[in-house]
Amino acid sequence: MSLELINRNSDLQQLQNEGYEVEFFNIYLMIHHVPYVNDKKQVAYGTLVSKSSILESSVKPADHTTLWIGDFPCDCKGSRLLKLGDNSVQEKIRDGLVATRMFSQKPKTSSAAYANYHEKMTTYVRMLEGEARVIDPNVTAKTFLPIQPTKEESVFHYLDTASTRAGITLINDKLKQDRIAIVGLGGTGSYILDFMAKTPVGEIHLFDGDKFYNHNAFRSPGAPTYDELLNNTTKVEWFTEIYSRMRRNIIPHPQIIDETNIGDLDSMDFVFYVWIKENQGNYW
Structure with missing residues (x-):
C-alpha cells in the first residue's frame, strides 16, 4: 500500500x-x-x-x-x-x-x-x-505483519510503524534528505549509530579504521557470536552488515578522519565526531 x-x-x-x-x-x-x-x-x-x-x-x-x-x-x-x-x-x-x-x-x-x-x-x-x-481465545486479526515499502517510498526495508504510532511522521520527514557521518564506532559511536539507523536520514556514513575485536562486543549494541568474532572484519563492515538488515544507504569508510582527509566530511549535513585520538585519550 x-x-x-x-x-x-x-x-x-x-x-x-x-x-x-x-x-x-x-x-x-x-x-x-x-x-x-x-x-x-x-x-x-x-x-x-x-x-x-x-x-x-x-x-x-x-x-x-x-x-x-x-x-x-x-x-x-x-x-x-x-x-x-x-x-x-x-x-x-x-x-x-x-x-x-x-x-x-x-x-x-x-x-x-x-x-x-x-x-x-x-x-x-x-x-x-x-x-x-x-x-480459541488467542485468535486475532491484529497480526502486526511487517509491510515492505519500495525504495522510492522509504529508506527502510520494512515500514516504520513506530513513528506513526507516536505521531511524529511529519517531524521525521524533515530528516529524509540529510547525509550524516559518524566518526568512530566505539562505545559511544556505535550507540549513536543504533539510534540514527532507526531514523529516516537519507545516508549514514561510517568512518573507523579499526577491526571489530572481542572487547568491542562488550561495548556495542547487539550480540555477535564467537564465530563472527573470528571473521577479522572491520568495525564499519560489521555495523554496515548489521544495520543494513533494517535500512538502506549505510556507507562504510574503513578509515579514520584526520587532518589529511577531513574534507571528506564537507558534504555531510551533520557529523558525530566521537573518535578518541590514539595515545592522547581525548575526544576530537
Whole structure:
C-alpha cells in the first residue's frame, strides 16, 4: 500500500497501528487474516472488503455493507451468522481474490452510517472474531505483519510503524534528505549509530579504521557470536552488515578522519565526531 496514502489518511493509520493487515487496491479497502468460524466449527481466516473513496483524511463511508472473501461465517456452534445477511456475489477484487458474499450490518447508533472506515471495518471484525474466540481465545486479526515499502517510498526495508504510532511522521520527514557521518564506532559511536539507523536520514556514513575485536562486543549494541568474532572484519563492515538488515544507504569508510582527509566530511549535513585520538585519550 502507498505510504503517502497511509500518511494522509487517519483511518488507514489507525487500522495499521492497531495491527490489522490492511491493503488498499483500486477502490477496495481490505483487511486480511480476519478469524471466523466455518460450518465445521473450526477457526478459519478470511478477508473483509469495503468499496472506498479514501483519498485524503478520514471520510464517512458511502454505505454500511462489506464484501467477504471466505466461507460463510458461522457462530461458535456452527450455525450461519444470518444477521450479517445472506447475499451471494461474484466480484473480482484483484488477481487471486474474489468476493463471494456481501454483509450488511448497520452501526448500533442513531446514525444510519458509520462515522469512518475504522469504525466500519472494526465493527465487522469484532462480530466475526468474537465467535472465533469462543473456540480459541488467542485468535486475532491484529497480526502486526511487517509491510515492505519500495525504495522510492522509504529508506527502510520494512515500514516504520513506530513513528506513526507516536505521531511524529511529519517531524521525521524533515530528516529524509540529510547525509550524516559518524566518526568512530566505539562505545559511544556505535550507540549513536543504533539510534540514527532507526531514523529516516537519507545516508549514514561510517568512518573507523579499526577491526571489530572481542572487547568491542562488550561495548556495542547487539550480540555477535564467537564465530563472527573470528571473521577479522572491520568495525564499519560489521555495523554496515548489521544495520543494513533494517535500512538502506549505510556507507562504510574503513578509515579514520584526520587532518589529511577531513574534507571528506564537507558534504555531510551533520557529523558525530566521537573518535578518541590514539595515545592522547581525548575526544576530537
